[in-house]
């Protein structure tokens with residue numbers, strides 16, 4: 001069965017579209033039966049394309065995320081998606097505030113628990129920093145999305 005994955009951050013213009021772009025490329029390359037989307041909680045950039053620094057960092061790695069548009073998390077996402085990966089503790093609390101039951105919350109995890117199980121480490125928000133922050137986010141998400149792919153191949 002197709003595995004549906006949602007990446008979630010605050011603005012949906014930096015971290016989660018980068019995670020979506022990375023996983024999307026790997027799904028295509030490895031021909032995995034999986035789909036991925038991303039969204040956020042802060043409507044300030046609603047319907048905007050990703051931050052230019054996120055687009056550039058991804059382009060430097062030959063991945064185009066320029067067409068993505070910011071959308072908000074909605075409660076129906078709990079029904080559609082199998083796994084909801086959040087970037088930090090604020091995202092965790094935001095998603096939890098909309099969960100209707102335990103089944104909804106069981107789908108939610110820190111994305112860095114893939115690389116550092118059980119530690120609830122966060123992906124730092126690069127929005128107010130420089131380009132090196134985006135590269136750091138890229139490498140964290142590259143490792144985490146590799147694990148999503150290898151887990152899916154072993155099922």
Ligand code: 4NP
Pocket residue numbers: 009010011012013014015016040042044045125126127
């Ligand atoms: P993101 O970064 O959550 O990684 O997309 C942010 C981008 C914009 C804002 C917050 C976080 N903002 O409030 O505008």
